[in-house]
Amino acid sequence: MLATSSTFEANARAGLANPILQRALALMQSGFPERRRLAVERLPEFEALRDIGKSIKDHTLKHLDFYLELFEANVIASGGQVHWASTADEARAAVLQICRSVDAKVVTKGKSMIAEEIGLNGYLEQNGITPVETDLGEYIIQLRHEPPSHLIAPAIHLMKEQVADTFRAQHRSLEPARSLAEARQLCDEARAVLRPQFLAADVGITGANFLVAETGSSIIVTNEGNGDLTQTLPRVHIVMTSLEKLVPTLEDAATLLRLLARSATGQEFSAYTTMSTGPRRAGDLDGPEQYHVVLLDNGRSALLGGEFQDMLRCIRCSACMNHCPVYAAVGGHAYGWVYSGPMGAVLTPSLIGIAEAGHLPNASTFCGRCESVCPVKIPLPKMMRYWRERQFAEKLNPPVYRAALSLWAWMARRPILYHAIVELFSRALGWAGRDRARFRTLPLANGWTAVRDMPAPEGRSFHSLWSEQQKDRTGK
């Protein structure tokens, strides 16, 4: 997917100025966080499970080569095939080759962020194959030619009127005067329009929330049932996934599944949690004839053993962005690529480079709410800070900013000078603001005073007052 992360500031401004997006974001804020809170309250073991989930992932990552080999062996033993793709190019080529081998015309897709990452849809279309998104949110944005704006709810930036407009414009064979005023009607229409596509598809592509090494299985966690129809009806099932989705055993998967739905939507368990292992068995009346797992690296193995390894624990629940005040202000598109919110701020620079994605780890107050809700305890602010350290080391910050920082640090290490200057400023600004006690404008502080007043200092610094007080106590 083409990135626009470098224009984050403009993207963010557009998001802030978009009244429909702002309404949609307000809806999100009143939904997900409260539901998660209730679900967590209902499970006394939730906090303990977070620690266990973290340690399962850490253990797996530390031995990822072993577990990948075990996974592959079990996929093959159950009749499937594994394709190892170091790069996006290799992954796309693998998918195309599989599609061509069965002369595929139509491919249905369950939601896959990996597929977004490698730009699969556009590539298939260029090669004469029609991809059809079947997750309702993904379907809507496919019709609108928009990228997803959220990890699990790709169309969360839209209100129902926009969906209705899109359906009316795109489903041209349906009765133009039909009512699409309610979400119910929109869902029914999507169901009816997509059902024939499910049945016509030659290949079905799903993502994977987890891969289980013990059995060579892939697990998808959905609510709509589209992922299951996608992987059951066509002749070929392709699982598009990445290295770090692996867990060792079914029991490990159960633990993480207990964390996932609660953290994502506040559900106890998703409507459909499906484990698939290989193609149809002898005697099965349905199911795909071929099962392929495309394992994508695309920069993930490079994160192992380094400062960003913890990011590979991510189970793609979206709790971080659901609780992020920056995401809630600007929406997912502002981040400019596949992954948004706090997890996007950490992951995106490692996948597309800090030069392109530099704004993302900087557009954070480090409020820490993301880390506090992450089911696998990823220290997101800490890793955003690591990115800032790399930028600083590579001198990627604006020169004025670096100069101001250097000056501040230089002064802070010279207490006598520092105190004199602070006293000078507090007197000068205190005097300048003596009538109103606040400034509507202040030189060099336009970023602040454009939208808020600056309270004036009290007129003396604490240290100067304290010294005087101490002298008064002891001197006289």
Added chain:
Amino acid sequence: MSEGREQILAGIRRALKRGRLDAARETALRERVAAHRRNLVPARATALDDAGRIDLFVAMAEEVQATVARVASPAAVPEEVARYLAAENLPADLVLAPDPSLDDFPWDTRPLLRIRRGRAEAGDAVSLTPCFAAIGETGTLMLVSGPGTPKTLNFLPDTHMVVVNIRQVVATYEDGWDRLRSAGAMPRAVNFITGPSRTGDIEQRIELGAHGPRRLHIILVDDRQKAGDGEDE
């Protein structure tokens, strides 16, 4: 593609600053997998007795808009099916899983039910399947694919009915995994189904019946003896 494989594995080992794990370490990891120890399991379902677990299953399933009908014996299943279809104003056509566990219900007591055995096809409105287990913890049905249990029955029709015997109700997913392992090789698909299909993709408003079934009806066969049923699963 094996080039990609070697590249990726080498990249992983390079990043972790080691070579391939030694034999002792690999053995230990294999043992860890073979032991598949349970991690912390919530007490919600495990702390209950049989009756409590069954009640929990029903309560949790109903919470997510599955409907549950308790019948006292397998013989009452066809009657419940007919009753439900009439109550929901659905035609009396259904496709039944070809699984032998559904053979012995007295379908001939309900001759107006038009039954087909097999997988689901486009246009099927109602299906009836057995289940492999029922998880009390979250009111979740565990269904596995096989010659008698084609997966399309769980997803294509608008209405999905599932027959559950109380002896199939277990506490946790881990209990389900244990049963699955003792049943033999992994099936192609294991479905954990918790309520009917739904979406919140439009303005966060939950609508049922996105692509999968709009209705999930659970027929719970509770043929416990009145007192002292010593059966313990």
Added chain:
Amino acid sequence: MRVALFVTCLVDLFRPTVGFAAVRLLEAAGCTVEVPRAQTCCGQPAYNSGDRANAKAIAQQVLDIFEGYDHVVAPSGSCAGMLRVHYPELFANDPAVLPGAQRLAARSWELVSFLVDICGMRAVAARWDRKVTYHDACSGLRELGVKDQPRRLLGSVAGLTLKELPGAETCCGFGGAFCVKYPDISDKMVSDKEAEIVKTRAAAVLAGDLGCLLNIAGKLHRHGRRIEVRHVAEVLAGMTEEAPPIGVPR
């Protein structure tokens, strides 16, 4: 107990009243308070900007200056968090300095949580007839667990009623350099905070961090609102008659 006051650069420059309130409260709790003269900054601006070298240099200075006290107390969750949580991280790979950083971290506290959790303070003698609301500053809340303690002590202030702020735990948009690096986003966040404060119909809003308070006060005043903005320490120390609220002339 011999306590060193970590003044914080914002208190030093903008509002010494907060520092004096802290001293008053600490002395009321039975501490002897000293203010090491050579202190300047905790190093957080450098740290959060990725300037690890300067952050460490400043931190090293802090370690030297604050050696030897029983406790180090700051009227700020973010500065106290820097000392308590981040100094050990800064020196994690520095075996020579790490022990000193850990020692300081173990003795460093945010003011109100120190008073309640360490000194065992349960009530204050202050009076303030106001309906107030309270903003939970992020660092204090999430790094240091400051939540119940200010509410407990505010509950003992005669004449004061506390109306909980919906979204009290939501960031106000200050974030240090963030508010000037991303002013549009910061403005949205502080505007949302303002709206919640106004809806409570409280006469005053309090918090434990001056950065948040300057941000919130600046926004309220830009819109001509008369809601008083004060640091919680001023109220607990009974100093509301001695100094006007933030941004209000004498």
